Amino acid sequence: MVRSLVSMGIVTLLLVCCAVYESNFVHRQFEEFGIVLDVLYEKVDDQTATQDDVYAVQKNWLDKKQYLHIFIPHNEIKEFDLWIAEAVTLVRDKEWKDAISKIEVLKELSEQIPKTFMISWENIL
Amino acid sequence: MIVTFIRTLIIFVTLVVVMRLMGKRQIGEMQPFEFIVTLIVADLACVPMADVSIPLTYGIVAILALFLLHQLLSFLEQSSDFFKHVISGRPSVVINKYGVDLKELKKNNMGLDDLIESMRNSGYFSFDDLDYAIFESNGQLSALENPARAEKPASVPVLIVNNGKAMKKNIALLHSDERSVAQFIKNQGGSVKNTEVMTVDGNGRTYLKIKNKKFFITKFALAEETKW
Numbered sequence: 116m117v118r119s120l121v122s123m124g125i126v127t128l129l130l131v132c133c134a135v136y137e138s139n140f141v142h143r144q145f146e147e148f149g150i151v152l153d154v155l156y157e158k159v160d161d162q163t164a165t166q167d168d169v170y171a172v173q174k175n176w177l178d179k180k181q182y183l184h185i186f187i188p189h190n191e192i193k194e195f196d197l198w199i200a201e202a203v204t205l206v207r208d209k210e211w212k213d214a215i216s217k218i219e220v221l222k223e224l225s226e227q228i229p230k231t232f233m234i235s236w237e238n239i240l
Numbered sequence: 241m242i243v244t245f246i247r248t249l250i251i252f253v254t255l256v257v258v259m260r261l262m263g264k265r266q267i268g269e270m271q272p273f274e275f276i277v278t279l280i281v282a283d284l285a286c287v288p289m290a291d292v293s294i295p296l297t298y299g300i301v302a303i304l305a306l307f308l309l310h311q312l313l314s315f316l317e318q319s320s321d322f323f324k325h326v327i328s329g330r331p332s333v334v335i336n337k338y339g340v341d342l343k344e345l346k347k348n349n350m351g352l353d354d355l356i357e358s359m360r361n362s363g364y365f366s367f368d369d370l371d372y373a374i375f376e377s378n379g380q381l382s383a384l385e386n387p388a389r390a391e392k393p394a395s396v397p398v399l400i401v402n403n404g405k406a407m408k409k410n411i412a413l414l415h416s417d418e419r420s421v422a423q424f425i426k427n428q429g430g431s432v433k434n435t436e437v438m439t440v441d442g443n444g445r446t447y448l449k450i451k452n453k454k455f456f457i458t459k460f461a462l463a464e465e466t467k468w
Contacts, residue, residue: 116318123311126304133301134242186241210301231243238243239250 137186142229149225151233155202156218159202162211169203191228193220241301248250248284248305252276256313260329271328271378273313277306325462328377335373335383339447340437342403348375354438359383366397367439367447368457395442395468401425401435414440415463424460425450442468 133166137218155172158164161191176209231238255276270278274344281303291436316323332344332354345355355373364370365456372384398410406418414421422432428452445460449455 119311119315119369123308126308126311130241130245130301130308133297134245137297148310151329163466185295185297200276232241234242234246239246 137233141183141186141232144183145225145229148176148179149222151219152222152225156215157216158220159206159211159218162209164214166203166204166207169199169206173199173203185229188234190223195224198224241297244298244301245305248280248311251280252306252309255279256327260327271317274308275329277310280306283416330376331377331382333372334375335367335370337371337454340367342436350375356399364442366445367437367449368455381426396449397439397441397445398453398468399437400440401438403431403436404433406432413466413468414460415466428456428458444465 117129122207140221151172168219178194184209202214202217202221203213205217212223248257256273257444260272284302284306286297288294288296311328317327320323332348333339334344334348334350335401340352340355342352345351358375359365359367359370359373362383364385365384369389370383371386371388374382391420398412398413399407400410400421401407406421408418411418418432421438425432425435425438425448428448428450430448430453434451435448436451437455438449440449440462441458442462446458446460447455448458
């Protein structure tokens with residue numbers, strides 16, 4: 116009986132702590148990435164962005180994704196990889212209109228993914 | 241993570257309710273919630289292992305959630321009789337001194353055929369071989385043998401009337417017909433409709449249980465060529 120209660124307590128504590136950490140971690144990572152994307156968005160909008168700017172965003176993402184793999188389905192991570200790679204080429208070729216739409220998709224994904232970790236009916240059902 | 245936990249919880253509770261509603265025939269040896277844990281754990285472990293697009297944490301959290309629920313239900317079961325009955329159900333006495341209890345069988349979504357099968361698995365072939373038969377909450381049959389039970393049955397009894405319905409194929413084994421069976425039951429003070437169970441063995445030894453009456457053993461006159 117005591118062993119049962121102790122194991123239940125430990126597992127509950129572990130799950131609660133991990134859930135809180137996961138939620139905070141994912142939100143923080145995407146919030147930071149969203150800020151980086153905002154800066155790039157403005158530069159692309161002003162048509163002053165360079166390929167190095169997009170590479171910097173890509174590097175930022177690569178650093179973050181190492182840890183995000185623990186919590187996020189890998190297919191969603193792959194989507195970021197692909198959109199960023201496209202943005203790199205488009206900025207290099209100065210195709211601003213297409214580049215901005217790619218960055219908008221990235222911004223939208225950065226906003227939506229953390230929401231899938233919130234306790235809400237649409238996530239549970 | 242918390243979403244995975246809540247989803248696992250919902251699936252688990254749904255399965256426990258469904259398994260309890262399905263009755264005892266769906267379980268073997270395990271309590272309903274233990275059966276569910278076994279059922280889900282295998283899949284939970286396999287999916288993240290086989291599908292590399294799913295983080296392993298998803299599987300681990302779901303398995304830990306199941307462990308927690310299992311421990312919680314075990315704890316509740318041990319701490320109160322009320323929870324024990326709600327979670328695992330009660331044993332059902334399906335044969336008592338009055339004979340086969342069809343209502344109790346029905347409560348567990350079972351029929352006479354299921355009872356006969358479980359009895360045969362335990363080495364009993366006739367309903368009057370047992371004074372009591374109990375389906376435990378884990379689905380196993382426990383039996384208290386009738387001390388007057390015949391050492392070796394002459395032949396396997398066949399079901400002639402099952403809950404008010406005459407079994408045509410089995411009646412043909414007796415080289416008889418529905419009318420003769422109906423007449424036989426009438427002579428015993430009943431009718432086919434209100435007969436819950438009637439079995440006859442190769443010697444004509446008949447187990448008859450009429451609704452709201454205690455069962456009795458009588459003799460059905462078999463034709464000479466009757467053998468099985």
